Structure formats: C-alpha cells, structure tokens
Amino acid sequence: MWSHERQAKILGLLTARQKVSTSQLALEFDVSRETIRRDLLEMEERALLTRVHGGAMLSDHVIEPEPAFEKRRGHNAEQKSAIGRMALTLIPEGSTCFIDTGTTTIAFARELMARGNIRVITNSLEIARIMAGGKDCDVLLLGGRPHRDVPATYGEMTLSQIDRFLADFAVISPVGLHVDRGVTDYELHEAEVARAMMRRAQSCVVLCHSDKIGVESRVSICRLDEVDHLVTDQNPKSAGLSLSRGAVHFAGVE
Amino acid sequence: MWSHERQAKILGLLTARQKVSTSQLALEFDVSRETIRRDLLEMEERALLTRVHGGAMLSDHVIEPEPAFEKRRGHNAEQKSAIGRMALTLIPEGSTCFIDTGTTTIAFARELMARGNIRVITNSLEIARIMAGGKDCDVLLLGGRPHRDVPATYGEMTLSQIDRFLADFAVISPVGLHVDRGVTDYELHEAEVARAMMRRAQSCVVLCHSDKIGVESRVSICRLDEVDHLVTDQNPKSAGLSLSRGAVHFAGVE
DNA sequence: AGATTTCAGGCATAATCGGGCGAAAACCGC
DNA sequence: GCGGTTTTCGCCCGATTATGCCTGAAATCT
CATH class of the missing domain: 3.40.50.1360 (Rossmann fold)
Incomplete structure (x- = not known):
C-alpha cells in the first residue's frame, strides 16, 4: 500500500463518513499514526480536507440541522x-x-x-x-x-x-x-x-x-x-x- | 522481449491491477529493477501512467466535484x-x-x-x-x-x-x-x-x-x-x- | 487543575530512486 | 563477415523517500 493509494482511500472514507480519526485510520490501514498524520497534512495542503484535533473532516461541509x-x-x-x-x-x-x-x-x-x-x-x-x-x-x-x-x-x-x-x-x-x-x-x-x-x-x-x-x-x-x-x-x-x-x-x- | 513489448504488457497489467510495483514487475519479467524503472519513466513521459514511490499507478484524475x-x-x-x-x-x-x-x-x-x-x-x-x-x-x-x-x-x-x-x-x-x-x-x-x-x-x-x-x-x-x-x-x-x-x-x- | 490524548519535530532504518559506468546485444554500412 | 556505433540492460552507490519510534509541547477531557 502506497501513500497515494492510502490517501485516495482516506478521501473515499472521508466522503463516506464525513470525518475520520487518526487512530482509527492507523488501525484500518495498519500503519502508524504518524504516517496517517503525514498523509492528512499533505492532503490538507492540497485543500482536500481540513485537519482537526484527532483527525480530519471535509473542508467545505456545511451542517444544517433539520427535523x-x-x-x-x-x-x-x-x-x-x-x-x-x-x-x-x-x-x-x-x-x-x-x-x-x-x-x-x-x-x-x-x-x-x-x-x-x-x-x-x-x-x-x-x-x-x-x-x-x-x-x-x-x-x-x-x-x-x-x-x-x-x-x-x-x-x-x-x-x-x-x-x-x-x-x-x-x-x-x-x-x-x-x-x-x-x-x-x-x-x-x-x-x-x-x-x-x-x-x-x-x-x-x-x-x-x-x-x-x-x-x-x-x-x-x-x-x-x-x-x-x-x-x-x-x-x-x-x-x-x-x-x-x-x-x-x-x-x-x- | 523488447522494451516496447514489455511496456505494452506493463500497461496491460496496470489496467488490470490498477497499480504495479517495480520489484514485482522485475520479478515477473525477469529483468532488473532499473530496467523496469526506465520503462515506467518513459511511459510516464508519454502520460500513460503516474509513477509513485515503489511503482506506478493509473494516471490519477483527482477531480474536485464542482457544486x-x-x-x-x-x-x-x-x-x-x-x-x-x-x-x-x-x-x-x-x-x-x-x-x-x-x-x-x-x-x-x-x-x-x-x-x-x-x-x-x-x-x-x-x-x-x-x-x-x-x-x-x-x-x-x-x-x-x-x-x-x-x-x-x-x-x-x-x-x-x-x-x-x-x-x-x-x-x-x-x-x-x-x-x-x-x-x-x-x-x-x-x-x-x-x-x-x-x-x-x-x-x-x-x-x-x-x-x-x-x-x-x-x-x-x-x-x-x-x-x-x-x-x-x-x-x-x-x-x-x-x-x-x-x-x-x-x-x-x- | 490534573490526566489523557494528540501533535510536531528529530532521528533511525529500510526501501527505493537516480545517475554513472561498463558489458552485452543489436544494428549498420561496407 | 567485420568493425564501429547505438541501444539495452545490469550493477553499484550516494541521495531521496516512506515509515516508525521517541520526546517534549499543546490541546482536550474530566
């Protein structure tokens, strides 16, 4: 599993789940948290997501609570x-x-x-x-x-x-x-x-x-x-x- | 086995597997990694694939869906x-x-x-x-x-x-x-x-x-x-x- | 406030890359 | 055929990259 591949999958999971946690991803991909954080960092630089404490979320997500x-x-x-x-x-x-x-x-x-x-x-x-x-x-x-x-x-x-x-x-x-x-x-x-x-x-x-x-x-x-x-x-x-x-x-x- | 031939096969494998690794290909074609890397380099110049660390993948169309x-x-x-x-x-x-x-x-x-x-x-x-x-x-x-x-x-x-x-x-x-x-x-x-x-x-x-x-x-x-x-x-x-x-x-x- | 989790940066390690060099094979004109 | 040239390929080695581990700092939770 290469970093690009992993990043693509992270992006997929992100759109699926709205948010992803560093440790969760580390478990799922069986890599260290540091690796995941580095991925997230790169992807943030490419404006694909927004990093938050504990993981990342979609950058342009507008939440409108409804009934x-x-x-x-x-x-x-x-x-x-x-x-x-x-x-x-x-x-x-x-x-x-x-x-x-x-x-x-x-x-x-x-x-x-x-x-x-x-x-x-x-x-x-x-x-x-x-x-x-x-x-x-x-x-x-x-x-x-x-x-x-x-x-x-x-x-x-x-x-x-x-x-x-x-x-x-x-x-x-x-x-x-x-x-x-x-x-x-x-x-x-x-x-x-x-x-x-x-x-x-x-x-x-x-x-x-x-x-x-x-x-x-x-x-x-x-x-x-x-x-x-x-x-x-x-x-x-x-x-x-x-x-x-x-x-x-x-x-x-x- | 000529390089064109090998490259054609690499392309075939790539479309089949989505990604190929340098060392894997070296084994499969029984040539050195350097040879494979040279092939991949050429093919990247022709925009047939995207090289990544460890091998190559299909040209990535990371597209931002416009709202x-x-x-x-x-x-x-x-x-x-x-x-x-x-x-x-x-x-x-x-x-x-x-x-x-x-x-x-x-x-x-x-x-x-x-x-x-x-x-x-x-x-x-x-x-x-x-x-x-x-x-x-x-x-x-x-x-x-x-x-x-x-x-x-x-x-x-x-x-x-x-x-x-x-x-x-x-x-x-x-x-x-x-x-x-x-x-x-x-x-x-x-x-x-x-x-x-x-x-x-x-x-x-x-x-x-x-x-x-x-x-x-x-x-x-x-x-x-x-x-x-x-x-x-x-x-x-x-x-x-x-x-x-x-x-x-x-x-x-x- | 104290405890826990997460972050950021430094360092270590292993794999991979890139380029130079030389050998072998293929090609070519004669 | 034969010698010279070109292409292809393999090997070597320093540079780069990916990843993991560690530690102090920062953020978050309770």
Missing part, C-alpha cells in the same frame, strides 16, 4: 459507522443489495460507496444521493410516495417495483428487535417495504443498534429466525439474543 | 420564485402535473406546495422531498438511476414509469430556448424524461428564466410550437420570442 430525521442521524453515529463497516464484510463486492431506509443503513451505504463495485436497489432518497457518485456503484431508486418526514418512498408503487427485482441481500434496519415479537417497525408502510425486500432477496441482513434490542414496535416485519445475519454493536443486553438460523456479528466500538 | 447544482440553486432565486408564482395561475387546484427536474421547477414546486391540493409526478428528489409535507399534495417520485450531480432519477426505469401515468400538465424547465433550435437540454437523459412527460400530458408548460432565452444546448426536447405555455420573467431579449400555438406569460419582477 427529527436529521437529529437521529447524529445519534450514535460512531456505532452506526462501526456496524456499517462490520456489515461490509458480509456483502461481497459485485453483489446486489436491497437497502431499506434508516440512519443505520445510511451509515452502511457510506461504507459501501467507499468500497464501490456494488448494485444497490433502495427506497431511500438519501442513500440514492450518497451512492450515486460511488465508483462502480449501480444504484436504483425505487419510485413511490415520498414520506412526510423520512426521505424515502413507500406505497404500492414501491412494493410492485421491488417485486421486479431479485437480489442477493436485503439490508434492513428495524425499529425494534425482540425475542418473542421478532423484528418490528413503527409504520406499516416501512414494514411492508422491508418485508418485500426480504421476500425478493436470498439472504436477510439486519443492522441494528443495541439500543433497539429488546424493543418491540407496532408493526411486525418478520420473526427473528427469518433473519440470516444480525449486525449490532456489543452490548450486555444483547447477550440473551440468539438467532435460531442465522449468525450474530458484533461491531466492537470503543 | 454545480447547489450553486445554480441560489442564482436568480427571486426571479425563479416569481416565475413559479406566475405558473401557479395556469395550474388549477386538483390537477395532475408532471414536474421535471431543475432549479426553476423547484421554486415552482415550493409555490405549489404552499397552495396545496395537487397531484404531482416528478423525477426530482428535491421536489419530492419538498412537496411530501404539503397539505393535500399527492406526490409520486419516479424511480430510476440517480444522477451523479443532480438530485433526480433518470433512465429507462424512469421513462417506463412515466408512461404508466397521464397528467394534465407537464412542467419542464429546459437549459435553452431558441427560436430555430426549439427547447433544448444539456443531457440526453434529462431531455428524454422531459419529452416523455410532455407526451403523457395534455398541456406543456415551460418555465424558463430569461437568461436561457436565445440559448441552444445539446439535446433537443421539442420544437417551440409544441409548447403550450411559456412562463418567464420580463426581459427585452424575449420580446422577439413568440409561440405559434401557445401563450407567453411574463412574471414581472421588481
């Missing part, structure tokens, strides 16, 4: 990124994914975009927007009724379009995950999209922050044993959770 | 709003509109949303997002491939979905409007969506800032006489423009 959805986005951002990174190892390059709407799946999409070479079918406007620029990313945004609060499409048009595709994975991030109640969402529309994606995919990957484990929401998506992979951050509460059929992956977060 | 869309948005915001308000008078409440992508149509969508009671079918993520919250607004976002720079969907999926609907109006905002060359857009994808919308609508409304009058762009959408209503801001240049079949409306701007 509920935007608020949730910043919440547990670190863990969500870690979950996204962990999920990345489950999805081989070149495969086809349905991706559901959600702040966790957005973090996942950012990682996916940074890696490139993937086919994505999603109902999330945000994911479509993010991944549109990705290298070798074939993105399809599903049509339908845009939701009032969440940037995503729902409704029968969305569902019927999902049925026109087949994918390797359905990546969904529900509101709740409960041993008895299974996987749940807050709204019928959301749950229906998630269910349709699962139906048309070989394998079901659930991304889920540990907050949501043990939570039951209003509308059922599926039973727990219909989930093939669960990716979450380490959490004591989750110890009691197990999938009869699938595997649980923990994304360790400091 | 074209965001920049355009703020441009002539006042006039665009006025055009949007003017257009509002043409569209009765309760009617169904196709709305094309563009900064001018976004301004129009804002007005439409404020009034409410409208059915909208659009390929613009931005318009879908804006109008989703509107009172009595039935919005449908068309699926398809998200564009790299512009928040909108294009492609055959978008086109085939347009054909599933019929509307009263197609509201489009082209890049250029020229007496002889007619209505033009910059990209084929954009033009095709606009054309499809026109085909499935009773009436065609063109929103167009006076800047664009007299401009011809690359891809033709339609002839001028296929336009039913043109809404623009008052401008001396536009005096010469007339529609054989439709009406021209001026949105006076202070």
Whole structure:
C-alpha cells in the first residue's frame, strides 16, 4: 500500500463518513499514526480536507440541522459507522443489495460507496444521493410516495417495483428487535417495504443498534429466525439474543 | 522481449491491477529493477501512467466535484420564485402535473406546495422531498438511476414509469430556448424524461428564466410550437420570442 | 487543575530512486 | 563477415523517500 493509494482511500472514507480519526485510520490501514498524520497534512495542503484535533473532516461541509430525521442521524453515529463497516464484510463486492431506509443503513451505504463495485436497489432518497457518485456503484431508486418526514418512498408503487427485482441481500434496519415479537417497525408502510425486500432477496441482513434490542414496535416485519445475519454493536443486553438460523456479528466500538 | 513489448504488457497489467510495483514487475519479467524503472519513466513521459514511490499507478484524475447544482440553486432565486408564482395561475387546484427536474421547477414546486391540493409526478428528489409535507399534495417520485450531480432519477426505469401515468400538465424547465433550435437540454437523459412527460400530458408548460432565452444546448426536447405555455420573467431579449400555438406569460419582477 | 490524548519535530532504518559506468546485444554500412 | 556505433540492460552507490519510534509541547477531557 502506497501513500497515494492510502490517501485516495482516506478521501473515499472521508466522503463516506464525513470525518475520520487518526487512530482509527492507523488501525484500518495498519500503519502508524504518524504516517496517517503525514498523509492528512499533505492532503490538507492540497485543500482536500481540513485537519482537526484527532483527525480530519471535509473542508467545505456545511451542517444544517433539520427535523427529527436529521437529529437521529447524529445519534450514535460512531456505532452506526462501526456496524456499517462490520456489515461490509458480509456483502461481497459485485453483489446486489436491497437497502431499506434508516440512519443505520445510511451509515452502511457510506461504507459501501467507499468500497464501490456494488448494485444497490433502495427506497431511500438519501442513500440514492450518497451512492450515486460511488465508483462502480449501480444504484436504483425505487419510485413511490415520498414520506412526510423520512426521505424515502413507500406505497404500492414501491412494493410492485421491488417485486421486479431479485437480489442477493436485503439490508434492513428495524425499529425494534425482540425475542418473542421478532423484528418490528413503527409504520406499516416501512414494514411492508422491508418485508418485500426480504421476500425478493436470498439472504436477510439486519443492522441494528443495541439500543433497539429488546424493543418491540407496532408493526411486525418478520420473526427473528427469518433473519440470516444480525449486525449490532456489543452490548450486555444483547447477550440473551440468539438467532435460531442465522449468525450474530458484533461491531466492537470503543 | 523488447522494451516496447514489455511496456505494452506493463500497461496491460496496470489496467488490470490498477497499480504495479517495480520489484514485482522485475520479478515477473525477469529483468532488473532499473530496467523496469526506465520503462515506467518513459511511459510516464508519454502520460500513460503516474509513477509513485515503489511503482506506478493509473494516471490519477483527482477531480474536485464542482457544486454545480447547489450553486445554480441560489442564482436568480427571486426571479425563479416569481416565475413559479406566475405558473401557479395556469395550474388549477386538483390537477395532475408532471414536474421535471431543475432549479426553476423547484421554486415552482415550493409555490405549489404552499397552495396545496395537487397531484404531482416528478423525477426530482428535491421536489419530492419538498412537496411530501404539503397539505393535500399527492406526490409520486419516479424511480430510476440517480444522477451523479443532480438530485433526480433518470433512465429507462424512469421513462417506463412515466408512461404508466397521464397528467394534465407537464412542467419542464429546459437549459435553452431558441427560436430555430426549439427547447433544448444539456443531457440526453434529462431531455428524454422531459419529452416523455410532455407526451403523457395534455398541456406543456415551460418555465424558463430569461437568461436561457436565445440559448441552444445539446439535446433537443421539442420544437417551440409544441409548447403550450411559456412562463418567464420580463426581459427585452424575449420580446422577439413568440409561440405559434401557445401563450407567453411574463412574471414581472421588481 | 490534573490526566489523557494528540501533535510536531528529530532521528533511525529500510526501501527505493537516480545517475554513472561498463558489458552485452543489436544494428549498420561496407 | 567485420568493425564501429547505438541501444539495452545490469550493477553499484550516494541521495531521496516512506515509515516508525521517541520526546517534549499543546490541546482536550474530566
């Protein structure tokens, strides 16, 4: 791995994650922190990023906080990124994914975009927007009724379009995950999209922050044993959770 | 093995692997590193690759994506709003509109949303997002491939979905409007969506800032006489423009 | 304020580069 | 063929680069 190559990847990760930390990058690339700092220094000189204490951020990033959805986005951002990174190892390059709407799946999409070479079918406007620029990313945004609060499409048009595709994975991030109640969402529309994606995919990957484990929401998506992979951050509460059929992956977060 | 031959093979390996290392190549071709370096030097002079410490990589196009869309948005915001308000008078409440992508149509969508009671079918993520919250607004976002720079969907999926609907109006905002060359857009994808919308609508409304009058762009959408209503801001240049079949409306701007 | 993390610069090390030199091969005119 | 010239290539060695480690200074956290 050469410095130019590393710098290009750092740039990719930066656009994906908005910010990068020196020590995190040092771990990921298996080089010393000094090397990373030197890279960041060079890239700052080329005005590609802005160095800050502890790492770097996009130079021209304007943050305009918006309603509920935007608020949730910043919440547990670190863990969500870690979950996204962990999920990345489950999805081989070149495969086809349905991706559901959600702040966790957005973090996942950012990682996916940074890696490139993937086919994505999603109902999330945000994911479509993010991944549109990705290298070798074939993105399809599903049509339908845009939701009032969440940037995503729902409704029968969305569902019927999902049925026109087949994918390797359905990546969904529900509101709740409960041993008895299974996987749940807050709204019928959301749950229906998630269910349709699962139906048309070989394998079901659930991304889920540990907050949501043990939570039951209003509308059922599926039973727990219909989930093939669960990716979450380490959490004591989750110890009691197990999938009869699938595997649980923990994304360790400091 | 001659140097040309070797260089050709190096080029092949480079496109295959993205990067090549001096020592690796020296091993593969069973020559010294110096020889390889001389080859790489030559090839760099011919701009076939970029040498880096340890080897070479594909010529790097580190490009800074220009914020074209965001920049355009703020441009002539006042006039665009006025055009949007003017257009509002043409569209009765309760009617169904196709709305094309563009900064001018976004301004129009804002007005439409404020009034409410409208059915909208659009390929613009931005318009879908804006109008989703509107009172009595039935919005449908068309699926398809998200564009790299512009928040909108294009492609055959978008086109085939347009054909599933019929509307009263197609509201489009082209890049250029020229007496002889007619209505033009910059990209084929954009033009095709606009054309499809026109085909499935009773009436065609063109929103167009006076800047664009007299401009011809690359891809033709339609002839001028296929336009039913043109809404623009008052401008001396536009005096010469007339529609054989439709009406021209001026949105006076202070 | 004290503890911890991060930064910046100096130094060490290993890999790589660049240029000079000479040998071998290829080329060329006769 | 043959001698001279040109090209190609390998080896050597000082210079450069990339990276890691260390230490005191600065910033951040608690």
